Amino acid sequence: MQELSWEGYLVDIRTAEIIGKNPESAEKQAAAYEKTTALNLGPVSGYGIFVGSEWLKLDAAGNSQAQSVIRDSKKESGIRVIVTGRLYGNTIAVTSIKEVTEETDKPQYN
Numbered sequence: 001m002q003e004l005s006w007e008g009y010l011v012d013i014r015t016a017e018i019i020g021k022n023p024e025s026a027e028k029q030a031a032a033y034e035k036t037t038a039l040n041l042g043p044v045s046g047y048g049i050f051v052g053s054e055w056l057k058l059d060a061a062g063n064s065q066a067q068s069v070i071r072d073s074k075k076e077s078g079i080r081v082i083v084t085g086r087l088y089g090n091t092i093a094v095t096s097i098k099e100v101t102e103e104t105d106k107p108q109y110n
Contacts (some may be wrong), residue, residue: 003095005084008049009033010066011075012041016048016055023053038070038079041042049083055090058083062094069099 009030010021015037019029030050038047047066048057058066064082073079085094 001087003084003086004072005082006049006051006092007080007082007100008051008056010038010047010049010070010079010081012038012047013045013057014041017095019050020055026050026053026055031080034077034078035070035073035075035079039067042067042070055087057084057088057091058097059085059091059093062092062097065094065097069097073099074101075099 009027009032011030015033019026019033022029027050042063046057046063048055062085066081069081070079080100082098082100083092083094083097085092087093
């Protein structure tokens with residue numbers, strides 16, 4: 001299976017369940033998600049990303065990497081990342097997570 005990349009906002013699973021009830025505004029709500037909430041709830045419930053209104057969970061390795069990205073981020077909310085890995089159902093087996101810090105960091109898609 002080929003590795004793929006997704007770009008979206010990091011959110012903990014418990015918060016994602018609430019955000020996901022209104023898919024039309026999921027990305028907007030995920031963009032407002034606060035770093036302190038992520039650091040408090042993520043270690044308990046795990047993390048994932050919203051890609052538009054689609055929710056994808058991270059595996060255990062991804063949860064560990066997500067925690068590091070969130071802790072090291074200079075942003076206080078809306079931590080946008082590029083996750084690379086393989087998708088199994090709705091869970092990404094994560095190879096890497098990188099924070100998107102500027103427009104120039106975004107991948108170029110064809």
